[in-house]
Amino acid sequence: MRSGRAESLLLVGPAACLLAVVTAVPMVHVVWLSLQERTPFRPPAFAGLENYLRLAADERFWNALWNTVYFAVVSVALELVLGLAVALAVARAGRMRSLVYGAILVPWAVPTVVSARMWEWMYNPEIGVLNHLLGARINWLGDPVLALHAAIAMDVWKSTPFVALLLLAGLQGIPRDLYRAAAIDGAGAWIAFRRITLPLLAPVILVATVFRTIDALRVFDAVYVLTGGGPANGTETLSIYAYKVLFQTLDFGYGSTLAVAVLAVTAAATLVYARLLGGGTE
Amino acid sequence: MALLTRRRTALALGALALGALVGGCRAREADDNGIVVFRHPKLFGDPGPFDALIAGFERASGIRVRRDALPASSDEQHLFYAINLQARSREFDVLALDAIWVAEFAQAGWLRDLTHLLPPEHGADLFPGPRESVTWRERIHALPWFADAGLLYYRKDLLDRHGLSPPGTWQGLMDAARVVTRQRPGLHGFVWQGKQYEGLVCNALEFVRSHGGDLAAAQADAAARGLAFMRALVTEGVTPAYVTTLTEEPTRVIFGRGGALFLRNWPYAWRLLEREGSPVRGRVGVSVLPHAPGHAAAATLGGWQLGVNAHSPRPESAERLAAFLAAAPAQKALALAYGYSPPRRSLYDDAELAAAQPFIARLRAVLEAARPRPVSPQYVALSQTLQAQFSAVLTGARAPETALAAIRRVATMLQTR
Amino acid sequence: MRRLGAWIGLAAVVLWSLAPFAWQVLTSLKPYAELETLPPLLPGAPTLAHYHAILAGQPFGQLMLNSLVAASGATLLALLFGSLAGFALAKLRPPGRAATLAAAVTLSMLPPIATVSPLFLLTNAAGLHDTLAALVLVYAGFALPLAVWLMTQFFRGVPDELYVAARVDGCSAAGAFVRVMLPLAVPGLVATGLLVFVFAWNEFLYALSLTASTASRTVPVGIALFPGIHEVPWGEIAAGSVVATAPVVLLAIVFQRRVLEGLTAGAVKG
Numbered sequence: 001m002r003s004g005r006a007e008s009l010l011l012v013g014p015a016a017c018l019l020a021v022v023t024a025v026p027m028v029h030v031v032w033l034s035l036q037e038r039t040p041f042r043p044p045a046f047a048g049l050e051n052y053l054r055l056a057a058d059e060r061f062w063n064a065l066w067n068t069v070y071f072a073v074v075s076v077a078l079e080l081v082l083g084l085a086v087a088l089a090v091a092r093a094g095r096m097r098s099l100v101y102g103a104i105l106v107p108w109a110v111p112t113v114v115s116a117r118m119w120e121w122m123y124n125p126e127i128g129v130l131n132h133l134l135g136a137r138i139n140w141l142g143d144p145v146l147a148l149h150a151a152i153a154m155d156v157w158k159s160t161p162f163v164a165l166l167l168l169a170g171l172q173g174i175p176r177d178l179y180r181a182a183a184i185d186g187a188g189a190w191i192a193f194r195r196i197t198l199p200l201l202a203p204v205i206l207v208a209t210v211f212r213t214i215d216a217l218r219v220f221d222a223v224y225v226l227t228g229g230g231p232a233n234g235t236e237t238l239s240i241y242a243y244k245v246l247f248q249t250l251d252f253g254y255g256s257t258l259a260v261a262v263l264a265v266t267a268a269a270t271l272v273y274a275r276l277l278g279g280g281t282e
Numbered sequence: 283m284a285l286l287t288r289r290r291t292a293l294a295l296g297a298l299a300l301g302a303l304v305g306g307c308r309a310r311e312a313d314d315n316g317i318v319v320f321r322h323p324k325l326f327g328d329p330g331p332f333d334a335l336i337a338g339f340e341r342a343s344g345i346r347v348r349r350d351a352l353p354a355s356s357d358e359q360h361l362f363y364a365i366n367l368q369a370r371s372r373e374f375d376v377l378a379l380d381a382i383w384v385a386e387f388a389q390a391g392w393l394r395d396l397t398h399l400l401p402p403e404h405g406a407d408l409f410p411g412p413r414e415s416v417t418w419r420e421r422i423h424a425l426p427w428f429a430d431a432g433l434l435y436y437r438k439d440l441l442d443r444h445g446l447s448p449p450g451t452w453q454g455l456m457d458a459a460r461v462v463t464r465q466r467p468g469l470h471g472f473v474w475q476g477k478q479y480e481g482l483v484c485n486a487l488e489f490v491r492s493h494g495g496d497l498a499a500a501q502a503d504a505a506a507r508g509l510a511f512m513r514a515l516v517t518e519g520v521t522p523a524y525v526t527t528l529t530e531e532p533t534r535v536i537f538g539r540g541g542a543l544f545l546r547n548w549p550y551a552w553r554l555l556e557r558e559g560s561p562v563r564g565r566v567g568v569s570v571l572p573h574a575p576g577h578a579a580a581a582t583l584g585g586w587q588l589g590v591n592a593h594s595p596r597p598e599s600a601e602r603l604a605a606f607l608a609a610a611p612a613q614k615a616l617a618l619a620y621g622y623s624p625p626r627r628s629l630y631d632d633a634e635l636a637a638a639q640p641f642i643a644r645l646r647a648v649l650e651a652a653r654p655r656p657v658s659p660q661y662v663a664l665s666q667t668l669q670a671q672f673s674a675v676l677t678g679a680r681a682p683e684t685a686l687a688a689i690r691r692v693a694t695m696l697q698t699r
Numbered sequence: 700m701r702r703l704g705a706w707i708g709l710a711a712v713v714l715w716s717l718a719p720f721a722w723q724v725l726t727s728l729k730p731y732a733e734l735e736t737l738p739p740l741l742p743g744a745p746t747l748a749h750y751h752a753i754l755a756g757q758p759f760g761q762l763m764l765n766s767l768v769a770a771s772g773a774t775l776l777a778l779l780f781g782s783l784a785g786f787a788l789a790k791l792r793p794p795g796r797a798a799t800l801a802a803a804v805t806l807s808m809l810p811p812i813a814t815v816s817p818l819f820l821l822t823n824a825a826g827l828h829d830t831l832a833a834l835v836l837v838y839a840g841f842a843l844p845l846a847v848w849l850m851t852q853f854f855r856g857v858p859d860e861l862y863v864a865a866r867v868d869g870c871s872a873a874g875a876f877v878r879v880m881l882p883l884a885v886p887g888l889v890a891t892g893l894l895v896f897v898f899a900w901n902e903f904l905y906a907l908s909l910t911a912s913t914a915s916r917t918v919p920v921g922i923a924l925f926p927g928i929h930e931v932p933w934g935e936i937a938a939g940s941v942v943a944t945a946p947v948v949l950l951a952i953v954f955q956r957r958v959l960e961g962l963t964a965g966a967v968k969g
Contacts, residue, residue: 007872008793015780015803015843022840023806026817030809040368040390041659086716089708096709102952103713105893106720109947111901111919114940118723121933125524126536129722129740142526144677157719162894166849169890173856203852210804211845218810221903230478231526232674239810246812247361249663250368250390259813266808326927350912354926358907365819365908373828373911531931550929559732586928 027263033256040250051257061258063233064241065265071152071223071237072216072269078156079212080205083163090164091171108161116225119154123226141227144234151223151235158222159215163208170204171197210270217266238262317346318599322378322586323354326550331619339606345599356380356480360662367392370593375600376607379424379587381415381654382480382661387589388423389659394590394597397422399605407610411583412625415654423589425608426625428616430584431645431652432488435537435545435555438567440469448569452492452511455544455572459520462543472515473533474546476525478673483665484582485546486512486672487655491580492573497656497693502686507574509675509682516676526676538562546571548584552641553621568641570648583652585625617642623649660696667692720944727937734933749938753925758913759942762921767946769831769906769917770899773838777846777895778888780839785850786876790862800848807844815908822909829911837909838899846891853887854880889954900947918943 037047055061086104093100107115122129123140131138140150174197182192198205220239223229229236229244238258246255325332336347352359363377367387379387387393400422405413412426434455436448440462449455459471475481489512490496495505515521528536530547534554537545540561545551555566573579588604590597606612613624617635623642627650629635636643655661671689674680726734727749729742753759788796818837827833857880865875881888903919910916922939925932 005793008787008791011787011791012784012793012799015784015847018776018780018836018840019803019806019843021821022818022837023809023814023844025821026814027806027809029817030813040392085708086712089705089712092705093709098952098956100709100713101955102948104716105897105951106716106944106948108894109897109901109944109951110720110723110940111903111922111943113903113919114723114922114936114943115719117936118719118940122719122722123527124532125522125527126541127539139524139527142524142677144679157715161716165890165894169853169886172886173853203855207845207848207852211807211848214804214808218808220810220812227527228477228479228669230669230673231677232478232679233670239812242810243361243812244666246816247364248357248666250364250386251663252368252816256813259810262810262813263805263808267805270804270808324924324927326930351924353907353920353923354928355923358923362907365816368816369820369823530929548929554930 030256030259033252034254034260036253036256038252038256047253051254054254055257055261060233060236060241061238061261064236064238065261067148067235068217068219068237068239068262069265071148071155071219072213074149075152075155075159075216076209076212078152079160079163080209082156082160083167083208086160086164087167087171090168104164105161107158108165110158112158112221113225115158116154116222119150119157120226123150142231144231147227147231147235151226154226155216155219155222159212163212166204166208167201170201174200206273209273213269213273214266217269218262238265316596316599317348318376318596318603319374320347320349320376320378320603321352321374322349323352323359325616325620325622327620331615335612335615339603339612343599343602343606345602347603350374352378363387363392367591367593371591372593372595375591375594375596376604377589377591378427379589381412381430381583381585381587382665384416384424384587384589385418385657386659386662388418388421392592393423394592394594394601395421395423396425396590396601396604399425399601399608407626407628409625409627409649409652411649411652411654412585412587415583415657416587418657418659424587425589425604427586427588427608427613428622429625429649429652430548430550430623431581431648432484432546432571432584433549433581433645433648434569434571435547435551436567436569437540437543437562437565439565440543441567448567449572451575452489452572453575456515456518456520459543463520468541470522470536470542471520472544472546473521473528473536473542474525475529475533476521476673476676477527477529478669479529480665480669481529482672482676483655483668484584486668486675487582487653488546488571488580491653492571492577494574494577497686497689499690502683502690504577505686506682509672509685511574512672513675513678513682517678526673549623549641549645550621568644570651579651581648581652583649583654585623625649660693663696664689664693723937724941727934727941729934731934749932749934750942752932753935753939753942757921757924759918759921759939761913762916762918763942763946765831765915766900766917766919766943769834769838770896772831772835773842773899774892774896776835776839777842778892781843781846781891782850782854782881782884782888784847785852785854786880788847788851789854790859790880800851803844803847807841811841811904815904818905819908829909829915831915833909834899834902834906834915834917837905838895838902842895842898846895849887849891850884853884853891856887857883893951893954896950897947900943 034051035046035048037045090097090100090104120141125131125137125139130140139146141147178196179192182196218239219237220243223235223237224240227235229240239262242255242258242262245251245258336349340347352362360383366373408426409429412429416422416424416426441448441458444462446458446461449458455472463469463471474485476485486509490505490508493504493508493511495501495508497505516523516525533545534547534551536542538555538560552568556563570579571581588608590600590604594600610626610629613626614629614632614635616622617624617629618638621639621642623645630643630646667689671680671685675682675685725742728745730744730746730748733743787793788799822828822833861879862875865879870878901919906917906920922936922943925935925939
């Protein structure tokens with residue numbers, strides 16, 4: 001089913017225009033800023049690649065990069081697994097489906113800042129619910145290594161509905177007949193899952209993975225409210241670092257360079273996923 | 283094809299019309315008819331007294347004022363100001379500034395010079411700390427509004443029971459904590475703010491300065507001793523390890539439910555600790571923070587100042603509002619209504635204030651000696667390093683000397699910006 | 700036995716999703732004195748004081764309305780533009796569609812904190828400072844990459860033959876799109892719409908930066924204004940978050956029941 005370029009252009013046009021104005025123009029601005037020296041304390045100057053050289057030698061950048069990548073890889077992996085489990089459970093919910101649907105959406109629906117404060121309170125070593133229920137005195141947010149994992153747990157709780165929702169919509173698009181045919185042929189549940197469900201879900205899994213990864217690599221609010229990037233910068237993600245450089249150090253040039261670095265890392269990750277999960281773009 | 287185009291065009295026009303309608307409805311009222319816009323974080327309590335104060339100003343001066351709230355988080359305010367002032371916004375005139383921003387905003391050209399609003403005779407009425415924090419390059423760029431300083435809260439009932447008096451030295455605090463907590467397993471010795479944020483810098487500088495140290499190289503040894511003491515509080519079990527997650531409110535809550543013997547916090551906590559239903563009501567004492575022998579106590583100065591937007595279209599009216607709010611009568615009214623401490627000495631001799639807010643009157647000595655964080659345009663940038671390094675010392679990841687050396691390196695680098 | 704396993708699994712999922720939020724609800728009902736103690740888990744003397752405080756003391760109704768307008772506007776715009784573009788990319792298969800999708804995704808890869816200033820300047824220049832229209836356009840723009848991608852995937856799942864058959868029967872392209880393709884992509888539309896709506900409803904950074912007054916302020920910013928300089932009113936924050944979350948969840952339940960179940964019941968799949 002081919003059609004004229006003109007028609008396609010007309011249909012894609014509005015989306016393209018809005019995207020151009022709201023995301024492309026600012027992106028160009030940010031890239032341009034990343035090549036400048038821009039602070040309110042001095043007149044602007046062109047810096048060329050100086051900011052990027054500074055980035056390569058910046059230990060704090062590499063620390064933030066490691067934190068961010070670790071955070072993204074672990075949380076997205078967990079979200080995929082749990083999201084699939086949730087989607088499968090909801091798909092079989094029968095009569096209670098609407099209520100369950102509403103229930104699983106709750107973590108996603110709570111405002112991020114509120115959810116971060118909520119978890120901060122739950123992680124409180126003395127009067128937090130978690131330690132109360134576990135009967136322990138774990139210093140969840142006060143230890144650099146634990147804190148990052150605590151942030152991951154919170155993000156997984158918050159974002160699994162996103163993945164579950166997409167996978168559920170994908171599951172609902174799989175024709176029932178395929179499963180019936182498989183059952184008639186004597187295939188068990190696991191085989192049906194591997195041979196029918198997973199392959200047909202692959203495109204949706206790719207979208208969910210890519211967008212969750214993009215969001216996880218840019219994570220800011222959730223971690224910042226929870227830990228402020230600490231202790232000892234142990235949970236400082238790239239976005240938190242960029243925020244501090246932009247709006248605390250007021251170094252708009254280098255802050256933009258950090259933002260471009262996030263863009264580069266995310267683009268690289270997306271390419272990898274597209275190769276691995278493939279077939280989503282033709 | 284034709285139908286598609288028409289429908290889409292109609293929708294596009296509709297969206298544009300809606301946008302224009304909504305956009306146009308937001309008349310640029312602030313620019314016309316001279317309303318002075320004042321942005322500040324919420325004052326906790328009944329808005330009535332503040333409204334009445336402003337209404338009085340409006341009547342007396344003929345200037346209309348609109349107050350717009352800002353989120354309480356210092357970071358969010360700084361973000362808001364940075365975005366707006368960098369874009370030379372004319373949308374607001376008077377701004378409430380954190381104690382550490384004045385030099386930065388002044389250097390960036392975002393604040394009007396207010397030196398003429400604070401002649402020497404009025405300036406002499408201010409505590410030295412607030413006066414220092416609003417001065418940059420010999421010019422005044424903001425008027426002090428509220429003053430805050432670190433205090434030591436303690437459970438006087440527990441100290442009395444063991445025959446102890448409020449500690450004057452840090453060692454005294456540690457000893458007292460050990461004695462009392464030995465008898466009470468669930469009680470913490472000393473809680474303070476150790477999360478990686480600005481509050482940690484306030485606390486750490488108190489430890490550092492009360493040992494005779496500071497951030498400059500000349501006082502590095504004493505500073506290292508101060509930081510070592512800070513870490514020792516945790517390793518000796520006087521302060522719980524999870525101090526690295528604590529900010530003002532969680533520490534106030536812990537102390538308020540009887541969970542700690544000593545608390546370091548700002549004056550605001552007093553009201554909450556002494557209110558109806560508080561488990562520690564009537565059992566709390568307040569004193570100056572301890573110090574190391576031979577050195578003075580060193581509370582860190584906090585608080586708020588009033589600045590005027592350099593690009594305000596109504597500078598004279600804005601200055602009048604700022605001057606009004608920073609003058610003694612307004613400050614007294616706000617102290618009476620909200621319990622925020624004024625930065626003016628003379629008010630602490632005021633009989634009415636002493637009667638209605640006896641706690642504030644007792645703060646005079648502390649505020650007199652309160653020391654601001656380094657007053658410099660680079661402070662907010664440096665603070666990121668201060669927070670991270672102090673946090674590293676507190677978790678035991680770094681030795682105090684290494685952390686201080688790193689701080690000096692970054693400070694030098696920032697000087698050249 | 701399998702049924703029991705499925706029920707246990709479902710219960711676990713629901714419990715895990717709701718537990719922290721249930722904790723928020725409990726907190727919102729606790730009187731001031733009980734807010735900072737643990738145990739007890741349950742409020743001893745449940746009170747609606749916090750709800751009263753936020754609804755009476757603030758223009759919370761106005762904030763909810765603003766959030767509703769901003770989120771609905773952004774969702775409708777994103778779904779409209781997104782489904783048109785998705786249809787074109789999935790069915791009309793223009794050349795360069797892979798590059799288009801890749802470009803769309805790339806545009807969403809910058810951290811939002813970096814583009815706040817440029818967008819602030821842009822919306823000011825367009826005369827949209829402190830308006831809901833600015834939020835609608837910005838949110839829709841941010842949500843478009845996801846919307847376009849998702850709609851492309853979901854349209855791809857709709858068999859071509861149905862579209863061709865409709866055209867052969869004399870439908871215009873628009874008619875075929877509206878009467879045949881859209882209904883079959885409804886699960887995708889609902890899922891996408893919900894995700895965009897929730898994103899816009901909860902967005903904080905741009906709502907804080909692009910709006911200045913109550914007339915266009917949204918709920919997340921409103922909640923951020925509850926605390927005083929040091930004081931944190933946990934009860935009110937909990938009440939505020941319950942009030943902010945409830946409409947979204949109800950919306951989801953309604954959509955799930957009405958739209959999805961109604962449709963998948965009668966769908967004919969090849």
